[in-house]
Amino acid sequence: MSAQGDDGVAPMVSVVVVTYNSEGTVGETLTSLDRQTYPDDRYEVLVVDGGSTDGTARIASDHGVEWLVAEGATIGECRNRGVDAATGEYVAFTDSDCAVPATWLDSHVERIEAYADHEDVVGVGGPNRPFPDDPAFAKLIGSLQGTVFGSGGSPQSHAIDEVRLVRSVAACNVLYRADVFEEYRYDDAVNVGEDAEFHFRLSEAGYRFVFDPTIAVSHHLSADFGAFCKKNRSYGYAMARIQRRHGRVIRWYSALPSLALGGGALAALADICARKARYVPLLLLAFLVVSGYATAQVYRDRRSPLALLVPVLLAAQYCLYGVGFLEGLTTPDPVPQDLP
DSSP states (O other): OOOOOTTSSOOOEEEEEEESSOTTTHHHHHHHHHTOSSOGGGEEEEEEESOOOSSHHHHHHTTTOEEEEOTTOOHHHHHHHHHHHOOSSEEEEEETTEEOOTTHHHHHHHHHHTTTTOTTEEEEEOOEEOOTTSOHHHHHHHHHHTSHHHHTTOTTTSOOOSOEEESOOOTTEEEEEGGGGGTOOOOTTOOTTHHHHHHHHHHHTTOEEEEOTTSOEEEOOOOSHHHHHHHHHHHHHHHHHHHHHHTSOSSGGGGHHHHHHHHHHHHHHHHHHHTSOSHHHHHHHHHHHHHHHHHHHHHHHHOSGGGGGHHHHHHHHHHHHHHHHHHHHHSOSSOOSSOO
16 A cells, blocks of 8 residues: 555655666666556656666666766766756665665655654665575675674664664665755765765764665675675775765774774784784684674575685675775875776
8 A cells, every 4th residue: 555645645756766887787677666556656767877888778768767867977966966857755766786676665655754753864765685586696795794794784784673763874775855955965076985975964964764674675786706896995995085075984984994904914013023923813813703703694594505705705895895995095186986
């Protein structure tokens, strides 16, 4: 049953999908939006394209969506273009490598309407999970992100099993009150991590999101080890650039991988100088405890021997994120937000 306003009519919702060269996945995204249980005349779908050179436009035209082109724009700028064109009381976002359940809009609207009296609640979000038919490696990454050590505690990934107020959610699965964009916008200059940056400013102003673990979307995660490493380096780089932009810490744990790399280097140097293994074995023991705990969690979730790869994945994740973070701190301005 669709959510209804006080007048018995469901609120108008604008769904924005940002895309770039997504011909392999955008079709399933738009098909899932076509199949919503929400009234057809009470939501619109706007696709904002960053200048695709593949068949993305042709696929989008088959679904009758509103097509907007922002040639060479950042993800933040594309999101703002979608907001500018939106006519709904609510603005929802998902990504062009996601698929949403048929009840996605109904669930989001019902949840945010329940918080109508909470002026500090600006939106609703939920988790993202691997597709059922994704490669085994992608499912392994999804399970790893469900652990606190694999997600850094981010609610969109970490397996939180209750509705709660949070400071940030993922932009691949979010619905905002449209009136928030009258005062706050995505940063046009931010490409990777644009949602974290935007939500940081909202949280500083006292706003919160409702995180609902039952409103999940399917999301194509890293399909192989190389893509996994590249993404983590990119995330570390982007988070450092965003924090430099604000001149303050946005997420306290974002510097931990870089600090761990530095601490490991100092420990190795101290052991070499002392010609005795003292500190490095302790660090390795600590890592084995952490990775062992994560491995057990992943195995319980996946029941696959691939869980034995978790220590390698965690080491790669922390190292590449840490390297990217250091690059983001030290690269001179001006530079693009994303890695070359």
